[in-house]
Amino acid sequence: MRIGLVSDTHGLLRPAVLDFLRGSDRIVHAGDICDAGVLEALAAIAPLTAVRGNNDVGPWSQRLHETELLDVGGVRLLVIHDLSQLGSAARDAKAHVVVSGHSHKPLVRRDGDVLFVNPGSAGPRRFKLPISAGELLVGNGEAEPRLVEFQG
Template sequence: MFRIGIISDTHNHLDARLPQLFQGVDHILHGGDVGLPWLIAELERIAPVTAVLGNTDSGIRLKETEAVQLAGKKFLVHHIVEARNLSEALQRRMDEEQPDVVVFGHTHRPCCATQGQTLYLNPGYAGKPRFNLPRSVAILSCDDGHLAARFIDL
């Protein structure tokens, strides 16, 4: 089984429990609003990381969109995604990549929904507590081609 830690909207805050929660994951996908480069370096101590730029990120060199193949599935990572109203540029990239999974952030709300053949996964907000929003991450398990997402409250 291949396990992927999914995190977003850390806003330069790394929960102290994260290394334990993500222990044993094979890869980490970060949906943007990372903060500063130190946070990616800390996540890389757990597993390889693919991360994207969020709308509040500055001082960090990341792309707006990343595509990565993991466990035989194609993942597209982009910060702001409205599945029913994709921007023209993102729609082109979706058409090019034909991802099995889209990982995103921005809303600070966990989401796991399928549209067509694509799973859209937002792990929720993992930054410092604010706005009374729940804080969470997710683990996506890929077992023999089947995907299963599990949200973990922080």
């Protein structure tokens, strides 16, 4: 199973990112969406799970939670926008993978039994940080991450 990962679109859904996400079995958006149209476009590709980021305001964003928990292919994912708000949630939820955004910095790291993945920012370029998204390939209770950078 392929889970497309995206965050910090800030209202900009680049065609190259959309192309990358096509073929996903599910898409996870880790917040700072900033436009309901982004969610509509992603949901047209695959089932979508999204969390509210600190820049997601207005009536459309009220239906989004600050965290989401998914069980996919024997892997439990916890989705949160700002990793600094995580606290003990990953441990309490027995999460295998934590997907976050906020920093705009792509990241894959393991801390004990938990894999942390930040797909970076797929929206407007911030400072000299890359434009990026990612994927998790999930099967047999394992998750293999991959991050991809885009020109912009």
